[in-house]
Amino acid sequence: MLSRFLRPELAALPAYVPGRPAPVGPGGVSYKLSSNENPYPPLPGVLAAVEHACAGMNRYPDMGNTAVIAATAARLGVDHDQLAFGTGSSGVLYHLLQATCTAGDEVIIAWRSFEAYPIAIKLAGAVPIMVPLGPGAVHDLDAMLAAITPRTKMIILCTPNNPTGPAISHDDLVAFVETVDGRALVVVDEAYVEFADAPPRTIELIKNGTPVVSLRTFSKAYGLAGFRVGYGIADPEIAVAVRKTAIPFGVSLPAQAAVIASLEAEKELLDRVRLIVERRDVLLARLREVGHQVPDSQANFAWLPLGARTGTAVETFSAAGLMVRGYGDDGLRITVGEPEACELAVEVAATLL
Template sequence: MPIPIRPAVASVPPYKPGKPAPVGPDGSSFKLSSNENPYPPLPGVIEAAQHAVQRMNRYPDMANAELTAALAAKHGVGDDEIALSTGSVAVLYNLLQTVITDGDEVLYAWRSFEAYPIAVQLTGARSVPVPLGPGATHDLEAMLAAITPASKVILVCTPNNPTGPIVPHDQLADFIDQVRDDIMIIIDEAYLEFATAPDRARFDDLRRPNVVTMRTFSKAYGLAGFRVGYCIADPAIAGAVRAAATPFGVSAPAQAAALASLAADADLLARVEELIKERTAVVTGLRDLGLAIPDSESNFVWIPAGERTAAWAAEFEAAGLAVRPFTDEPDAGIRITVGEPEANKLVLQVAGTLKP
């Protein structure tokens, strides 16, 4: 007789990673499907990681003490308000583990980060997806209306993955103040470094006992392969995340690389500026072709392709571009990471041949 698998696990939809880069007819090959930073690690990062590798026979610092102190100093918070795990997705899982019980509800905008429904289902909670509003933005009024006595967590992704817009600061602050104090509000800011809008969220003005901010080293810092994410939260919540996290989860090379990355902020900002320039060029080029591209404050752009999603994604792939199609309705579309200038030029070239 087979071992019974818990229903919440047996029926969970698998996470779909971005496809590897195909090779186009002219040899072009660019992976624009996973929102990775196209640049190599920042100066000093490889050296720091290599030094840490020499001690791989020892366990890493389970408390992540040096990295925690550096992050606390960066954000002006106490060490006890920082909790790390293996990427912000793992932080999300740990956060939900700390508060969710059977019958609870978790609200989030949809479409948003595809890991949300998976993480919620694994806890035994019920997902409450709230459709996006005009311009692929969070409909905060609808989210407030969806709150019930069973609501336990609300997820807000800003900039939103995969559509790109931010939730303006004042709207987010007003939203937070209207939510019950016993509901955890998780603000997922994985792409915050790419946001340039004057009204983007300001962390210092949103701090509440029930508000958690998630950040990652995977995107702007270019450490996707090392899996380092963290949250800033009330000490009680941060302590619970540390308790739920896998012991020794963040490896010694990952900790060293993250520390070195924090020390290279000037180089980071220069790279981010280049990606923002490329993003602007891609958004402008796609709009000039007549495509209804929403504002993007992240390192990707969103093409709301609808029923043409699969066909258009195949056109990009045939040219050597791996993009990320989301074919399920509603809000089917294609997410394209901002990559190297050559890749971005090819994106616009292919987009100009797409048939409506």
């Protein structure tokens, strides 16, 4: 048996479940609302930059992501040495865990939150401490503080929280970090920050020397999910450690070109984000109108807490040509897609009652 060569931890490791492809419903209706992707196609300028970069595909990309770091640093107003790039914000988290955690360390997370957290934590040899969400599907910050032990190395906060949607305010984050008081590194996963009305000012905290790391991505608001580019903002000492653990040449040549072109076209991209936010708010209001108890979402999705009915509900959406994301016996997540997709989602959701 070749399994003797494998790490024993893998036997109990949950597998990450990606969003399933869109089914085909009546009349050929087919919408994928399961992966929180931006529904808009790439801007022409971004496509042109990628095409130009592909002409050099026989060469390795810049391993240091020099131009990407320069453009991102200028956009955020941070120093170059405060940034570390990887294959999506989840990739950067994997590198951060490798750089900080050893066997037996504890990492506190809210649950339910991003499915990749327990996997990444266990692969680093650490132990995930999963603290249930509070009423309204929000992070129970007091309970997370109470879970800190001498073995706690890191606390991950997801804001807006995936898959439920609520966000943590700046004041609440500041109070939380002050109470942690350096006992653990606070990592703020901000993959959906561009969709939030009033996100915490994490960069301000990092510049002030607060032990906080921000994780961000170009997959969601910037529409580069297929290129998988994310980054961390941190104190230079943390950022250099993340860069040390990163896979060499992890960010491809066309992906780097797409990031730079997207930052140059940021106004048009963020105009699209504003439309998605407006559509999200309409979706939340409509779901509530038909009778669902939907938590406030500051991301590009809505959460239906359906409990044990989740599996059946996912199949109901699928039969109508809509693929949504189910989460065990907790609920399902609906990505904000095209207007007609959102309207159909409300119609299907109404039948669940």
